[in-house]
Amino acid sequence: MNRRQWLGRVGGIAFGSMAFTSCGVRPEALAEVDNVSPRVADAYEPISQIDCVACDNCMPCPYGINIPDNLIFVDQARYRGYLPGEIDDPDFKSKADIFFDRFCNSIPDSQQAQHCINCGVCLPMCPDHIDIPRRMAQITALTDLIRNLRCLEK
């Protein structure tokens, strides 16, 4: 643990996570990004606009994913302002918390994007030509990153 992380952690425990932000120290959760395993951290990229209209043509997914729900959830999260952007954003952590809680609450485990196996069955079905497997991979990378971050903060 380097000095900055230590300060962040001490600040987080003692005075709440915002205590040292004004002293030029990043909030503790962002300092922890350095600790996330590279495979998880590098897989993440900010998700761009998807524009799914929930026509349900892609359904049923052979692996049980509720594709429209996943895609629409992300678009709505952006619309309502809690879709996490770049990791370096100061409000990444707070947005990520809201995003993750609502994502897990609104979509059952077995229907989440993480079960996509990249089979491509849905690709020709989509009238908007959305690259569904890539989007699924993006959503999975985001949720995985948030999971790891949450486990790191103590």
Added chain:
Amino acid sequence: MKKSVNSLRLGRTLVAIVVFSLFIGLFADYGQTVPTVASWLAKVQIFPAAMAFSLATFVIWLIVTLLFGRIYCSTFCPLGIYQDLCSRLPRMGRRVKPRWHYHYSLPHTSLRHITLFIVVLSIFLGISAVTSFFDPYSVFGRFGLNVVRPLWGEILNVWYEIEKQPQLRVAVASGLGISIAVVTMLIVGFIAFLHGRTVCNSVCPVGTTLSFVSRYSIFHIDINTDKCIQCRKCEHRCKSSCIDLVSHVVDTSRCVVCFDCLSDCPNDAISYTFNRHQLSIPLMQKVRNPIAGSAAGMQGGHLETASGHKSDKSEVSAAAPKLLDRRRFLTVGAVVAAAPMVAKAADALASVSPRRRSLAVPPPGVRSRREFLDRCTSCGLCISHCPQGVLKASLEEYGLLRALHPVKDYDLSWCVYDCTRCADLCPTGALHPLTISEKRRNRVGLADVDRSLCISYNDGVNCGACSRRCPADAISMTPASGSNGPLPVVDASRCIGCGACQYVCPSRPKAIVVNGIS
């Protein structure tokens, strides 16, 4: 003087309330703050420290007990505080009905010693069914995990429903866990309801261990015989039943230093001090072991005065010691003779588990499987704090005698690569604390591919879900002869058995399964 006496009792009560609420929070809180603050409380518990062979904690508690008496039992033991709460229920208010008065009783010395012997033996033999059953902290922990935590979660969820906030995920505990926790807590609570701290003073191995030291404690409850007016208020108030007003001796081996008697004495005859006032009866001070030998005389004298019945004192004391000695000798002898056989039978029973294709996967931080199984006292702290909900209480995965140990169920979830929470929290040394880089190398299992179930092999789908999900980069999709598509191959040097592959595997039954390693 009255004031200082009351402040001792008040202090004890306050500390006990704070510790008890922290313990409830430690098991039931869904956030991070209380567990972070309170996790040290689990680590200073005596029984887990003994399981972890953590000499420092153990010795410090012994020294504290030698100085101040068994304050551990009245302030730091969660089950002790729980018993205080239960025993307080019928005795609220200023005037307690005579029906609920406590009375002095002789210690159940042989029962205590036999229990302690059995527990120490099973610590060394690793019979965790016995150790987890007798550890007061674990008894409370199982209650916290199986009853308090789900209840609190549901209450919070009702609140969040009103507030329109995301719902918590309340893991439903196992039926076995709930029933064991509820039954033990009901029994302990009921005995406390009737007889105060009887469990602590006749069954609890921690209480017995501390009693060896506390009988010589420097600060102790002391009765000034010059001031005592024999009103028996203190005896009726003593939940440990350890105040003998005939000889004016407080049995410090059983006294849990609750200070209840101090505030009740109308004449300030009782004080918490290092002086020994009752030296005016020097004979009584020589008695080290009140049960055997000369103690029978004490018993006879006590009965005589208490009941007013004139029995022949010399006759009792002549007949009793021999009888007691023989009986005790026979019981202890029988237990000592039977213990190895029981231990062996228990060991054999533990290894009889239903035939399984694989070994169950333990939480991370396990140095050796045997050590984990022997040391874990199934307190459930790791299970209650697993952020992924992958840990659950085992039923027969490790053998029936090791029920309620934490086991990973990769069909429910998987173990996050960067998470070390369970290992950091474990107080017993069953799981050793890990740094993040250690966790990434800590192998608890090994993934095994059954190609006949894999959809790439059967349907020719280019799946690769396990390979993409593996955080350790241990699975590669490789073309294989006779297969319709590329097959996952596990690099055994990299796989740590986190179970992400098993969780995402789309085929049912799972084509890739993580097995524990022995």
